[in-house]
Amino acid sequence: MLSYYLDSKKKLEFKNGSFRVLIFTDMHAKRRIDPRTLAFLEATVKREQPDLVLWDGDNVVDGPDEESFKSIVSALAEPMERRGIPWAQVFGNHDEECCFDRKIQQKIYESFDCNISKSAPGIHGVGNHMLPVWKDEQIALAFWGIDSNDYLSTDNDFYPGDLEKAVLLPKVMFRDCGYAFIRFDQIRWYWDLSVELERLAGGKVPGIMYFHTCLNEFAMVPYNPKETGMTGKQNEPLCPSTLNSGLFTALLERGDVKGVYCGHDHTNTYEGAYCGVRLGFCGSAGFGTYGLSSHYDSGPHQDADKHALRCARLLTFREENVSEYESEIILARDLIDMTPVEYIDLV
Numbered sequence: 001m002l003s004y005y006l007d008s009k010k011k012l013e014f015k016n017g018s019f020r021v022l023i024f025t026d027m028h029a030k031r032r033i034d035p036r037t038l039a040f041l042e043a044t045v046k047r048e049q050p051d052l053v054l055w056d057g058d059n060v061v062d063g064p065d066e067e068s069f070k071s072i073v074s075a076l077a078e079p080m081e082r083r084g085i086p087w088a089q090v091f092g093n094h095d096e097e098c099c100f101d102r103k104i105q106q107k108i109y110e111s112f113d114c115n116i117s118k119s120a121p122g123i124h125g126v127g128n129h130m131l132p133v134w135k136d137e138q139i140a141l142a143f144w145g146i147d148s149n150d151y152l153s154t155d156n157d158f159y160p161g162d163l164e165k166a167v168l169l170p171k172v173m174f175r176d177c178g179y180a181f182i183r184f185d186q187i188r189w190y191w192d193l194s195v196e197l198e199r200l201a202g203g204k205v206p207g208i209m210y211f212h213t214c215l216n217e218f219a220m221v222p223y224n225p226k227e228t229g230m231t232g233k234q235n236e237p238l239c240p241s242t243l244n245s246g247l248f249t250a251l252l253e254r255g256d257v258k259g260v261y262c263g264h265d266h267t268n269t270y271e272g273a274y275c276g277v278r279l280g281f282c283g284s285a286g287f288g289t290y291g292l293s294s295h296y297d298s299g300p301h302q303d304a305d306k307h308a309l310r311c312a313r314l315l316t317f318r319e320e321n322v323s324e325y326e327s328e329i330i331l332a333r334d335l336i337d338m339t340p341v342e343y344i345d346l347v
């Protein structure tokens with residue numbers, strides 16, 4: 001199983017002792033797009049010159065045909081494709097709003113020269129992958145992309161009845177959280193591959209996991225900001241799945257994943273460590289979706305407030321101690337002209 005993931009279009013390697021990763025999430029790109037989304041992607045990639053770019057779901061939510069979809073992806077991926085920077089993506093709960101399923105989308109993503117995502121066969125979700133990072137012909141770091149799936153109402157292939165209704169009792173721990181959960185076969189896939197990786201490397205390989213919808217355990221950070229060393233802010237209630245399928249405890253028992261990064265909650269930018277695993281949000285990079293104020297209101301007077309937290313997350317790893325990496329939020333307002341402009345047509 002491991003060899004499938006070791007064979008990549010582009011080899012990821014530490015350069016000059018470091019490896020840098022940019023995570024963009026929730027671009028919610030459509031055929032008509034706020035050009036500031038594209039300007040932010042370009043400015044961030046240009047300044048940071050990352051070794052890898054990851055998209056954390058809710059990437060493209062419009063199509064409606066494959067050609068249009070590819071044109072939108074092409075516009076978003078241009079900063080990486082032009083520079084030859086490898087990139088990969090996972091899916092969010094809104095990606096299928098482009099009108100065709102994620103398997104077709106995955107094929108289109110993989111058709112880009114610099115896209116190195118893959119899709120683990122035979123398990124739930126599309127685009128589950130592991131990306132190895134090499135140092136002196138040894139794997140020193142691994143990125144785990146997981147599909148956090150869509151909704152309890154659409155992903156039920158096992159419960160005899162209305163799963164959402166059964167799960168969402170009148171009182172629940174999180175608001176409005178009928179989101180799907182990461183399935184057992186996905187967790188087992190991670191576990192088995194992680195064991196193989198350990199055997200090959202002769203020791204546990206530090207890893208970072210990225211997927212769209214956060215885990216229940218993310219709530220522990222703002223509940224305990226001092227103990228978890230919380231940075232950043234919680235600006236909206238968490239929206240994980242109400243069902244906790246146990247991925248976090250699997251990570252703890254394997255002991256290799258050092259950080260988990262999610263999107264979905266567009267205005268949450270916090271990060272903190274729980275049981276030694278860093279849990280972080282990446283905000284949102286797309287100007288065409290809800291932001292910090294007035295969720296879906298796009299009135300010009302509220303524009304600056306709404307987009308004040310458009311951002312990306314940058315992770316910097318150093319080869320002498322890969323597990324102790326740096327993590328920071330990069331704000332669009334520090335990089336681009338935030339003056340509202342007319343939307344443009346990509347297709």
Ligand SMILES: [Fe+2]
Nearest residue numbers: 026058094264
């Ligand atoms: Fe989103």
